[in-house]
Amino acid sequence: EVQLVQSGAEVKKPGESLKISCKGSGYSFTSYWIGWVRQMPGKGLEWMGIIYPGDSDTRYSPSFQGQVTISADKSISTAYLQWSSLKASDTAMYYCARGKDSTTPWHAFDIWGQGTMVTVSS
Amino acid sequence: AIQLTQSPSSLSASVGDRVTITCRASQGISSALAWYQQKPGKAPKLLIYDASSLESGVPSRFSGSGSGTDFTLTISSLQPEDFATYYCQQFNSYLYSFGQGTKLEIK
Numbered sequence: 001e002v003q004l005v006q007s008g009a010e011v012k013k014p015g016e017s018l019k020i021s022c023k024g025s026g027y028s029f030t031s032y033w034i035g036w037v038r039q040m041p042g043k044g045l046e047w048m049g050i051i052y053p054g055d056s057d058t059r060y061s062p063s064f065q066g067q068v069t070i071s072a073d074k075s076i077s078t079a080y081l082q083w084s085s086l087k088a089s090d091t092a093m094y095y096c097a098r099g100k101d102s103t104t105p106w107h108a109f110d111i112w113g114q115g116t117m118v119t120v121s122s
Numbered sequence: 123a124i125q126l127t128q129s130p131s132s133l134s135a136s137v138g139d140r141v142t143i144t145c146r147a148s149q150g151i152s153s154a155l156a157w158y159q160q161k162p163g164k165a166p167k168l169l170i171y172d173a174s175s176l177e178s179g180v181p182s183r184f185s186g187s188g189s190g191t192d193f194t195l196t197i198s199s200l201q202p203e204d205f206a207t208y209y210c211q212q213f214n215s216y217l218y219s220f221g222q223g224t225k226l227e228i229k
Contacts, residue, residue: 037166044220044222044223045158045166045209045220045223046220047211050218061218095165097166100168100171106154106214106215108168108171109166109168109211110168110171112165112166112167113165
């Protein structure tokens, strides 16, 4: 079964760092782009960035450039989203998702992780 | 950046109704559009890609159409499990963007 499994919920304080993960299985992890999507409480979907695990080519939304870092470790089929200094406004559900077309970074997301809830509160 | 505007923002309908949701792009995106369904507490689910291609496993009552700037998602006969929020997404430009969502509620 093709799936993405994300790490568990996190509760952090403002200023702390965090790295959440997304592990792929059931397919060639290095051959498909992985995207990250934010959903703030009660709000819509926002694309953050994408990474190609095969060579770590990464593209960011201008809204998130410099705010987060996307990375991948192809040896363990895992992508990451990390923050160096969290803010209360980072409180949200974060989803990873696989690009459907392995030949381009720009396509629909066909497989989604279950989401990781990040809560930042003092 | 390309903006996507969905209409309506919310919609009340009954089981068996035919429902249409519209997504308008701020500039032409060819057929680079997808539709997703999201239920409360769940991840989005891909329904339609390339504007009109039905994702494997998705019931045939879902269909998509359009190209350029105007797109529609149609549910031919609403089922109880279809009550959810629907999002369009464009992948034409070198940035993704999503519509604001359409919440489909039971009348």
